[in-house]
Amino acid sequence: SALAATALLAPRGELPALLEFADVAPVPVRNRIRARLRLAGRFTRAGDSLLFQPMRVVLRQPPGAVVIAPGDFAAAEPDP
Numbered sequence: 001s002a003l004a005a006t007a008l009l010a011p012r013g014e015l016p017a018l019l020e021f022a023d024v025a026p027v028p029v030r031n032r033i034r035a036r037l038r039l040a041g042r043f044t045r046a047g048d049s050l051l052f053q054p055m056r057v058v059l060r061q062p063p064g065a066v067v068i069a070p071g072d073f074a075a076a077e078p079d080p
């Protein structure tokens with residue numbers, strides 16, 4: 001893929017990345033974005049694949065932002 005090729009050419013084989021996810025309300029309301037999750041980290045080569053390693057995780061909700069340790073984020077249980 002183009003991403004894998006870019007990571008291969010990146011210094012030290014690491015490609016910095018910022019991923020952002022938004023929780024959008026299913027109906028039109030004033031503030032449709034209920035929460036945002038930002039993952040800052042890097043892609044590294046893992047054999048024939050790329051592995052994303054988060055270095056910083058931030059959850060933003062209307063009351064404010066919370067920094068989550070990457071290990072705690074990885075260990076979190078998914079919502080049902």
